[in-house]
Amino acid sequence: ILNVEQSPQSLHVQEGDSTNFTCSFPSSNFYALHWYRWETAKSPEALFVMTLNGDEKKKGRISATLNTKEGYSYLYIKGSQPEDSATYLCALRDSNYQLIWGAGTKLIIKP
């Protein structure tokens, strides 16, 4: 059974600082790992889809790494801005297209 844990649950970061948070999973028996960004009152937006051990993805100031052997993925945000405030969700995709969701990390950027 796939299980996804995200830490921390919430995070306050000063504007301009860089930050990172973790998605961990006990098993590498999945097809892909997804990261989503979910702003309040909006719908989730896909950030990255990662499949291979050692994968690194980048979109602007946001990047992610995947280590399937040790069971974790990191999401990094460089130079946090107020618009980065959101909940960041990690999910594992199984063989039936289903996503097993983590509970998310709520990021709050303090101006």
Added chain:
Amino acid sequence: NAGVTQTPKFQVLKTGQSMTLQCAQDMNHEYMSWYRQDPGMGLRLIHYSVGAGITDQGEVPNGYNVSRSTTEDFPLRLLSAAPSQTSVYFCASSGGGGYTFGSGTRLTVV
């Protein structure tokens, strides 16, 4: 590209009424799904479809029906609305990569 279009955006129903939430995508995605999101809880899967003519139950299917007669459309039917179905509903589709979500339907059952 419109992406995933959900209608309506808001709806108030009386207990016992039925209604259909519409979801359409124009990306030729095979996979479509419906989620509900309640305060303090994450996304919970209601029903999903891996292609036209194929549907299956998710985590919380009771009180809902779906059909998938075309690749584009995946309507969600509430058979007899109950206050416990007050929630925000999201439709999502995927062609194998990340999910694309609709903008959501906020449903209140009184």
